[in-house]
Amino acid sequence: MAMLEVEDLNVRFYTEDGVVKATNDLSYRVEAGERFGVVGESGAGKSVTSLAVMGLVDEPGVIESGEIRFKGEDLLELDDEEMRRLRGNEIAMIFQDAETALNPAYTVGEQISEAIRHHLAPGEAAAEERSIEMLESVGIPDPATRYSNYPHEFSGGMQQRAVIAMALSCDPDLIIADEPTTALDVTIEAQILTLLEEIAEEFDTAIQLITHDLGVVAEFCDRMMVMYAGHPVEMAPVEDVYYDPQHPYTVGLMSSIPRIGDDRDRLDTIPGRMPDLIEMPPGCNFHPRCPYAEEVCTRREPPLVDTDTGQPADVADHDSQVAACLAHTGELTGRLDYEVTVRDDTHSRPVGSTGDGSPSE
Amino acid sequence: MSLRRYVLKRLLITIPLLLGVTLATFAMVHFIPGDPIDFITLFTELDPETKQEIRARYGLDDPIYIQYLDWLADAARGDFGTSITTRQPVTKEIAERLPFTLMMGSMAFVIAIVTAIPAGIAAAYHRNTKVDQVSRVAALLGIAIPNFWLGLILILVFASWLDVFPVLPPTGEGLLSSEMIVYTLLPALAIGTGSTALLMRLMRSSMVEELDKDYVTMARAKGLPERTVVGKHVLRNSLISVVTVAAIQVAFIISGSVVVEIVFSYPGLGRLLVNRVRNHDFPVIQALVLIIGVAVIFANLLADVLYAYLDPRIRY
Numbered sequence: 001m002a003m004l005e006v007e008d009l010n011v012r013f014y015t016e017d018g019v020v021k022a023t024n025d026l027s028y029r030v031e032a033g034e035r036f037g038v039v040g041e042s043g044a045g046k047s048v049t050s051l052a053v054m055g056l057v058d059e060p061g062v063i064e065s066g067e068i069r070f071k072g073e074d075l076l077e078l079d080d081e082e083m084r085r086l087r088g089n090e091i092a093m094i095f096q097d098a099e100t101a102l103n104p105a106y107t108v109g110e111q112i113s114e115a116i117r118h119h120l121a122p123g124e125a126a127a128e129e130r131s132i133e134m135l136e137s138v139g140i141p142d143p144a145t146r147y148s149n150y151p152h153e154f155s156g157g158m159q160q161r162a163v164i165a166m167a168l169s170c171d172p173d174l175i176i177a178d179e180p181t182t183a184l185d186v187t188i189e190a191q192i193l194t195l196l197e198e199i200a201e202e203f204d205t206a207i208q209l210i211t212h213d214l215g216v217v218a219e220f221c222d223r224m225m226v227m228y229a230g231h232p233v234e235m236a237p238v239e240d241v242y243y244d245p246q247h248p249y250t251v252g253l254m255s256s257i258p259r260i261g262d263d264r265d266r267l268d269t270i271p272g273r274m275p276d277l278i279e280m281p282p283g284c285n286f287h288p289r290c291p292y293a294e295e296v297c298t299r300r301e302p303p304l305v306d307t308d309t310g311q312p313a314d315v316a317d318h319d320s321q322v323a324a325c326l327a328h329t330g331e332l333t334g335r336l337d338y339e340v341t342v343r344d345d346t347h348s349r350p351v352g353s354t355g356d357g358s359p360s361e
Numbered sequence: 362m363s364l365r366r367y368v369l370k371r372l373l374i375t376i377p378l379l380l381g382v383t384l385a386t387f388a389m390v391h392f393i394p395g396d397p398i399d400f401i402t403l404f405t406e407l408d409p410e411t412k413q414e415i416r417a418r419y420g421l422d423d424p425i426y427i428q429y430l431d432w433l434a435d436a437a438r439g440d441f442g443t444s445i446t447t448r449q450p451v452t453k454e455i456a457e458r459l460p461f462t463l464m465m466g467s468m469a470f471v472i473a474i475v476t477a478i479p480a481g482i483a484a485a486y487h488r489n490t491k492v493d494q495v496s497r498v499a500a501l502l503g504i505a506i507p508n509f510w511l512g513l514i515l516i517l518v519f520a521s522w523l524d525v526f527p528v529l530p531p532t533g534e535g536l537l538s539s540e541m542i543v544y545t546l547l548p549a550l551a552i553g554t555g556s557t558a559l560l561m562r563l564m565r566s567s568m569v570e571e572l573d574k575d576y577v578t579m580a581r582a583k584g585l586p587e588r589t590v591v592g593k594h595v596l597r598n599s600l601i602s603v604v605t606v607a608a609i610q611v612a613f614i615i616s617g618s619v620v621v622e623i624v625f626s627y628p629g630l631g632r633l634l635v636n637r638v639r640n641h642d643f644p645v646i647q648a649l650v651l652i653i654g655v656a657v658i659f660a661n662l663l664a665d666v667l668y669a670y671l672d673p674r675i676r677y
Contacts, residue, residue: 054582088584095582100575104674105597115583150673166583 001072002029002316003174003206004053009066011048011057011230018278022048022061024230027315032173033204034318035197037221037238039211039253043274045230046210050176053208054093055083070174089119092167096179098159102151108162109135109147112169119170134165138195157188164192168199175200178210193220214257218242223318226250229275229285232304235313236321244340246307246323248290251338284326292327292336302326367669367676375662382654383436387429390647397421400641401445432647441648446640451648455630459652460536462622462629465545466614469553473610477557478603481564485599486591488569496561503558508617512551512624519547529626548625552617556610563606568599601672608664612657 007027013020023045030036038046051057053068055075068075070091075083095101103111112131116122122130128147135143138161151159160180167175177196181189197220200207209221217224218238225235226249234247245251252270272289275281281288287297304313304324313322327336398407398415407415416422420431435442441451484496520528526547531540571577572595580590615631622631630649637645669675 051578056578056581084584084586086584088582093579093582095575095579097575101579103576103580103594103598105601105672106594107673114585114589118583118585118589152674163579166579 002069003032003034003071004030004208005067005069005072005315006049006053007067007069007315009049009052009068010064011045011052012062012064014060014062015278020277021280022230022277023052026066026227026231028225028232028235029315029318030174030206030208031318032206033200034223035200035207035209035221037209037211037217037224038227039214039217039224040227041212041274043277044227046212046227047178048230049227050093050178050208050210053174053176054087054091056087085119088115088172089170090172091174091176092170092172094164094167094175094177094180097183098163099151099156099183101163102159104151107148107150108154109149112162112166115166116169131165131169134169135162137168137199138162138165139191140165157184157191160184160188160192161195164195171203172205174206174208176208176210179212180209181216182211182213189216196220214253226253229277229280231285232322232324233286234321234323235304235315236323237319240321244321246321246328246336247325248292248336248338249286250323251336251340252289254340284324292332292334294326294332294334296331297326300326300331302329305329364669364676368666371662371665371669375658378658379655382658383433383651384429386647386650386654387432389650390643391425393641393643395641397445397641397643400643436648436651442644444637444642444645446637446642446645451644454633454645455648455652458628458630458633461541461545461627462615462618462631464536464542465549465552465622465627465629466611466618468545468549469556469614469617470611472549472553473556473560473614474607477560478564478600481561481603482568482591482596482599484561484565485568485572488565493565496565500558500562503554504562506554508551508555509620509624511554512548512621515547515551516625530628545627548618548621548627551621551624552614555617556607556613560603560607560610564599564603567602568595571595571598574598597671601668604664604667604671608660611660615653615656 006029009023009026011022013022026045026049028036038049040046048057048061051061052063053070053075055078057063063076066076070086075086078086102108109128109131112134113124113127116127116130117124120127120130132143132147135146140146140158140161146154146158151162154162160183164180167177175196180196181192184192193216196207196209199205209217211217221238223235223237224241225232226241226247227233228249234241234245234250236246241250242254245254249270252268255268256270258267270289275285275288281298283296283298283300284290284293284302287293290297302324304322305311305328306313306317307321307323307328310328310330314320325336326332397419398412398421401415401419413422420428423431432442439452441455443449444451444454447454480496484493487493516526516528520526527540527544530544531538535541577590577595580594581587585594618627618629619631619634621627622629623635626632630652633645634649636642637649
């Protein structure tokens, strides 16, 4: 049994303009101790997915169908009270912007202590002691003094550490980190990621890391899911995705990252923009932007299949690479035509290619 | 900076402010056209020598700054001189009426705070529902209706038609007698309604804004119950802007009391002020204006301290 199993999750937002389909039959699993990356453009449904797991989808959002099982228990069946007992306790969340996630009116220490008092119910003094320990464990110097500081007295990096301390304070089994390093500079980012890594290893905590930074995923995650318009287009162990991406969108994302030693004047971008989640294009949602799209792509929605066998994807099989592209069901006449080059240090070597050179107009 | 140091600093700033108010009060009264002698002597024709004698007796022949300093020194000791109209010590006249206005004003303020804050919270939390719409209409009415008119309507409905309140204030009853307290309710309501409406709308908008912030989601993500999320995290931040405006409401309540006291024949400072302005009773007017000014300064001081208590970022 996986730590987290999301199955056919559909989240809808009922807005004045229409129904926004934030996630569409989204399924994925995260194992205990696994570091699972979720990437995609803004609006791909990454954050909604994490809020859904936390049970914090707010109006006008509604979880319309699906299951979210945590240690086998369907979270959507729980009442508010039972959900609150898990939240912050067994499932914790790290927010993107620590500066706004911290309440300016209370001391950092109080904001950590209150969760400890609420869930673990120790005395006032014991909660404070534990909070100071947490601050120390995330590398905040002089934690006993820092305990009674207000958020505005912390630097950005320290604020993010405090938010992480908060998430860790009740020894969660699953941490959902929503862009935990986006607001930070790269040095602090590296420190924070190392810290998260240490924690995940020490306590066997599962981490679902949401980001649009592919570099962070490569460094930190075991497995990843690429989301587009509310559903996964590719899911596989990180190495497989980087060395051998199987979906045109993933390829597009990869080629839009700048690399050291890059001699391109301009970065490649994926033309167009993500479809309107109210009126999604028929067939494959990505076809209007896909250089390999054929007529069939406008009609048939590609299922998520194992790219080796072409069989329907099995979310329980963690080693498989799955993608949602008709190229893998044999319905395209052309082939995906691209070459992937991964540079290791200064040596560059072609690693794999899925194209055979024939143009696929 | 600690809260205590902030309060000290803020208190120090109050000193020049208070001096400024005394100066303005003194100057203002002296710019009123007309010779005070005429009001003292009730416009009787007098020869210049007698006039000069009266002038000297009241110290009106001294240079203006000496008059100011004399007045300031006396005022600092609580002596505002003698009323021209009644020949009574001004301090005594004011002391008799101050408690009534204080009671009415505090009642109005308490009514405003006690209804506005919970109503604002409810409207914000249930925004765009029936609760919110009803409160919006009520607030609009509360702001639009002038307090003197509301006073008249309250008298008409509750004192005249329903006969549950007396029309005139009880005579010979002490300040804290139940009759007086009951009688004070209607004028307090008349004054407090505008402030209630304003504070409620402000509380709502401030809270709606706060509810959308990340720290609220964060507090929920910690598994805290809604009561704690709203009552602890959101409330404190929402109150910050409300506190400032609530302090300004003290000034509105004081100025409102002037008109409403007339409407209700209420034995307070407001009615005294109107009476004495008619009679050019300078010592009383000066004292009253000064008291009102000082009250507003201290209300603002209190607001600033409360503000710093609520928002730690203010304290430096």
